[in-house]
Amino acid sequence: MVQESYDDITGNSLFDNLNIRGTKRWRSSPPEVCPYCDSQKTIHGIEIIAAYDGALYWECDKCDEKLLRFTKQTTIKHLQKTCELFIDLEGLDFIWEQEPN
Ligand SMILES: [Zn+2]
Numbered sequence: 001m002v003q004e005s006y007d008d009i010t011g012n013s014l015f016d017n018l019n020i021r022g023t024k025r026w027r028s029s030p031p032e033v034c035p036y037c038d039s040q041k042t043i044h045g046i047e048i049i050a051a052y053d054g055a056l057y058w059e060c061d062k063c064d065e066k067l068l069r070f071t072k073q074t075t076i077k078h079l080q081k082t083c084e085l086f087i088d089l090e091g092l093d094f095i096w097e098q099e100p101n
Helices: 011-018 072-097
Strands: 043-047 055-060 066-068
Touching: 011 072, 055 072
Parallel strands: none
Antiparallel strands: 043 055, 055 066
16 A cells, blocks of 8 residues: 655645646636536636635536646646645644643
8 A cells, every 4th residue: 555645745746636638728717618518607716725815727517627727837836835734734733642741
């Protein structure tokens, strides 16, 4: 069994997990028609807490395909912030595990 450590979580690996297929960006608002399944008005923004204040990328309700709002590089940069949060939380966990004085 492969144990994943927090050190392995990077903006890059988080981005890869999203499986965003396309490279086209919709900067201010998502497309009216999904480019993957042709459904109308099924795409909404996905917010990642601690990554970006607002939608970080778009996702289709119908086919679950994700679309870029920012460039890949910028999306990774925002995702990287959540990794730093994971590390902070791990640190807190460690503090809580200590015996009280
Ligand atoms: Zn779709």
